[in-house]
Amino acid sequence: MPKRATYSRPIREMGFLQPNKRQANANSPDYVGEIVVDDVPYRVSVWNEPKDRKAVALYPMADYS
Numbered sequence: 001m002p003k004r005a006t007y008s009r010p011i012r013e014m015g016f017l018q019p020n021k022r023q024a025n026a027n028s029p030d031y032v033g034e035i036v037v038d039d040v041p042y043r044v045s046v047w048n049e050p051k052d053r054k055a056v057a058l059y060p061m062a063d064y065s
Helices: none
Strands: 031-037 040-049 053-060
Touching: none
Parallel strands: none
Antiparallel strands: 031 040, 040 053
């Protein structure tokens, strides 16, 4: 089950992001993880950008129930 997000701590201390071990090409995210916001699970992708910037993407996970 995805972990619930705690917004009072920086993202690097939240512990839900893991290094992406399935990097297929240069467009693959550097870190991936899952969170739950208002009982909706999301997949999180983070890319390391130049000049110490991060690009973040949230994708809702499919609901098969």
